[in-house]
Structures are given as C-alpha cells and as structure tokens.
Amino acid sequence: MDHDASDSGSPETTRANRFWAWHPPLPLQRIPVFMWPPNFSAMVRYLLGGTFLGGIIVPFVITAAIVWFWTTPPITRFITVDGSLVIQLWIRNVGLMTLFAGGLHLFFYVARLQGDDRRFDTRDIRINRRFLAGRQLIDNMFWTLASGVTVWTLYETFLFWGIANGYFPGFMNWHEHPVLFVAMFVLIPFFTSMHFYFVHRLLHWPPLYRVAHALHHRNDNLGPWSGLSMHPVEHLIYLSSILVHTVVLSHPLHILFHLHWNTLGAASSHAGFEAIRIRGRNVFALGSFHHQLHHRFFNCNYGNPFMPWDRWLNTDNDGTDESIARMRARTSTSS
Template sequence: MSRAITKDDIAGQDKPPWNYQPSIPIEGVPVFVWPPRPVAAIKYLLSRAYLFSVVIPFGLFALITWAYLQPAITRCATFEFSWIAQMYLRNLMLFVLIVGGLHLYFFAFKRQGKQLKFSGQTLGRDDRKYFTRDQVRDNVFWSCVSGVTLWTAYEVFFMWSYANGLLPFYLDWREHPVWFVLILFAIPFWDSVHFYFIHRLLHWKPLYRVAHAVHHRNVSTGPWSGFSMHPLEHLIYLSNVLIHILFASHPIHIFFHLQWNAIGAGMSHTGYESLTVRGKPLIYLSPFHHQLHHRLYNCNYGNSLVPMDKLFGSDHDGTAEAWSAIRNGRRAKVAAV
C-alpha cells in the first residue's frame, strides 16, 4: 500500500548536492564476502587502494619510526620524561607533516581544485560550534592535544611492556617474515570490525553528547577532521591496538597500527577520493561511504573493508533506496517497542 512521503524519507537528501560522487551503489571490498571471491580478494589486497595506499606507505612510516625515530627499547624500561617526550614530539611531527601537508595541498594551496572532492562546501569559519569559531583550528586542537597524546600513551604502554618482558610474545621478523607481513595486511581489517562496534557505541546518546559530537561537528571534512575527537573517543577508538597483547607482534606492528589509526584517519577525511597526479588518481584517500556517515549520521558506522554495516542493516550504498531501507528498518524497530 502506498503512503504519503514523510520528512523521514527525504532526510539527508535536502542537503547541498555533492560536488563529486563516485558511481553508486558503493562497491564493498571483496575480501570478506559470501560466496568467497578469492581472485577479486587477492586483486584488491594488491591494488592501488590497499597495497599502495595503506600497506606500503604505513609500513614504511612504521619501519622508519622503528629504525631511526624510536628511543632505544632498553631506555623504556622505566617511565621517564625524556623518552616519552621524544615519542610524543616524533608523533606530533609525523602527524603535522602528513596531515598538515595534505591540508596545505588541498585546502590552502588548492592544488587539486575540486577534482574528486565530494562536498562542495568549504570548511567552517566564524561558526560558534567550533573551538575559536574556526573548523581547522578546532580540529588541530583536538587532534594534537588529545589525539597525539593518547596515541603516544598507547605506544608508551607497549614499549614499556616490551622493555620489561611483560608481553607474552615478541615476533622476530627474521624468523617469521611471512607472518610479519601478513599481520600488516590484516591490521586494517581488524580495525574495521572494532571500529564498527565502538562507533555504534559512540552513537549511544549519552556517549554521543559527551564525546562523539566533537567529531561530528565536521559535516564537511578536511584532513584535520579525521583525528579530531574527544579524549574519551580517542581512548576507545585507539583501543584496537590492544589486540597485540594476544598475538605475537613486533614494535613495527604497533607503530603501523597506531599511525594507521591516527594519520590514516586524516587521510580518510580529506574529503577527496584520491590524490591525483596529472589528473590521474595516485593515492586513494577518502571513502565516500564515511562521507555519507558525516552527512547522515545514522548509517555507515563501519568502513568498506569488512561489510559490518551490511551485516547489521545500517549500510548506505549511496542510493535513495538504501536511505529509505534504513529509515524503514528504524521505524519498524520503534514500532515493535
């Protein structure tokens, strides 16, 4: 039976049109799918979007960190200001260099114009909802003061634990090179599952009001928005790294894991699908899937690596049908209460 269109049906569709929209429906990543697609899965794992935009760049950052920028592990056996401050400054510099660099490239110097930029809106200025009324300054504040501090705190915990032999396993890459590399490939998939559950939790009203609202001030996002969160959210969001307590890991995995969570969040919120060179996409940056979450709030809590949203009925693949399916599901739930 047909019914009148309500405000619910058009919610989110009354927003300004996208400047750029990839082809919809959004395609999921073919790694965790049923029936299995092994060839497509391997192709994806070796693709520009994964191997060359995630595993290789973040693997290199982690390797450089471990080889040149990490205080000797023997120094980490006792908590001392000097090595902890060194780690904080290192993380801050890495973050400012990459995330700040992306901001300069896309927003200050506008080197890519609006090519592959999802939202047509600019970043917020003179808006009371932001700290100092400016979106970029607000985002820099939460990212650097809270984000880099808690990211460093998790690293300090691991380095101190390794130094004191408190972790049950230490993976030597010379003895287990294949396992070492496989863990790097697996980390973002684990994060995808963890992120879905903690993100749903963060949308629980009391927690949303206290913590997650800070991140959602950013309807239109830029590189600095990704890691702009309340300290409580940073604490919960970064807790996915604790999985290394259970599995044989190397400090390089810890750096990879946390840098991917912190710097990777900056990359995934640039608001540009890819960084292009001479008009051709080179590094994959932001998924449209999460842009929809920032615009519509109650869908796409996970990301495309593991189809958690599809599994739990909160997936929005960019089509109008997906939107009404989500709204109808919610209405049915309310009616059943």
C-alpha cells in the same frame, strides 16, 4: 580510518548528486574479500591494488619503519619510562601528524593543487561558533594534537614498556616468523575494521554520544584535520584496538603501523577527496565516501568497507537514494 573500494569512478546522474559535488559510482562497490561465493582472483587484485596496498600498507609501513629505525630510542630505554621519554615521543608524533594532515590540508585546501577534482563536498571548511575559536580548522587541529596525539603516544609508550619488560608476547622475530610477520600488516586493517564498527556503535549510544562522540560529529563536512579530531574519551576507546598487541606476538613495526593507520590514516580517510590525482589518474587513495556518508547521514556506515559489518547488521548506506530513504525512515521511527 577507512577507504572505499573504488580506485576510480565517474559521476553518475542520480538524484544523489544533489548532496555531493562528486561521488564514486553508486551503489558503492563492495570490497571483494568477504563475498560469497569467494572470488579469489578479485580478492588478490584488490589486496595488491592501489587502494589497499598503495593507500594503506605501503605508506604506513614506510612511516612505521622511519619512526622505528630513526626516531625511536632502543627498546631497552622503555624498561623504565619517564616524562622526558614520553615528551620526546609526543613531539615526534606531533611532527608526524602535522606533516601528514598539514601536508594534505595545504595540498588540497590552501594551494588547491587539485582544485575540486574528486572532491565529495565543495562547501567550505566551516567558520562557525560551535567550533573552538569559531573555526573548524583551529578546533580540529587542537583536538587532534592536544588529545589525539597524546593518547596515541601514551598507548605507544605503554606497549613498548610492556615489550621491554617482557610482559607481552612480543617481540616477533622476522627470521623465525617471516610469513606471519608480513601477514600481520594485512590482518591489522581487517581487525581494526571490526573493532571500529563495534566501538563506533557504542559511541552512538546517546549518553556516550553526548559526552564524547558529538565533538567529532560537529564536522559534517570534512578535511584532513577532522579525522582525529575527537574527545579524549573517544580517543581512548577508538585507539584501544592497539591493546590486541598485549596478547598477540608482534614486532614494534606492527604496533607503529597499527597506530599510524588509525591516526594518520584518519587524516587521509577524512581528506574530503577520493585520491591525489596526477594527469587524471588516482595515484594515492585517500578519502572514504563510505565514511563521508556517515558524517552526512549519521545513523549508517558505522564501520568501514574492509569488513561488511554494516551490511551484516543492516546499517549500510550505499549512497543511493533508496539507501538514504531507508536510513531516514529508520531515524523517524526510532525518534
């Protein structure tokens, strides 16, 4: 669930090319939000640009609105939760994930409508015994739908149940808090960025890695279905950032946006392509080269670029040969 700073880029002739079919300009650009001294005009340009506003806010506010206004029962229906309500939401979320990840997979890997334009790694999605049924795609779809969508649905039901019963501070009223209502959509990706860094480092703690996170890391090359392909324990931990809404005044649209960014957004950030492009221009920002580096080199880039925790805590890999050598040296001295 993360994106790079670059809206576009061109291949550079560095030795890093031996790893990648295409990569953004290296070293990876830093997002101009947590920079010192602050550059406010660059910050505003970034927040209103194609990667942040166009790749995150707009698409997942749209999916949240569609789900809230057209496919969610009235909040009073959540006062008493029963199995039929959970199954109804689960089927809706399976449909949403299938449309989103399946649509991206069809576009890039079946119809190949973009060829290999802006594709990071041109090795095929794997047929390998380590995957369920020996196929990465089947394996990734299984863990995404059977576990990921189930945990997502349970969190969603729990939050709505709490709001319906008045246990949490929600329901934020748009008319009373218009600025905060909009600001929440901007703040959520930054909050989840911090949460992701720390829970991801926890997931690399060897006992937890072996039990849970190793399953996600079998994907060293990525496709849209890889994003949410995780062990149930990892789903519980990864999606736990949603619990912030039990203590922060929120509207159900914020909760749905937060969930969709972490679930559907994982499909886009793992798509394996930088963007959907039309006539040579990026029209929809997708893949995260920053996270693609994590899948390839493992002990780096635990976070995403919205908050530079990797730089602050010395785990950053900016894609250059020097960075890769530094990460490898760390591995050899720690093992």
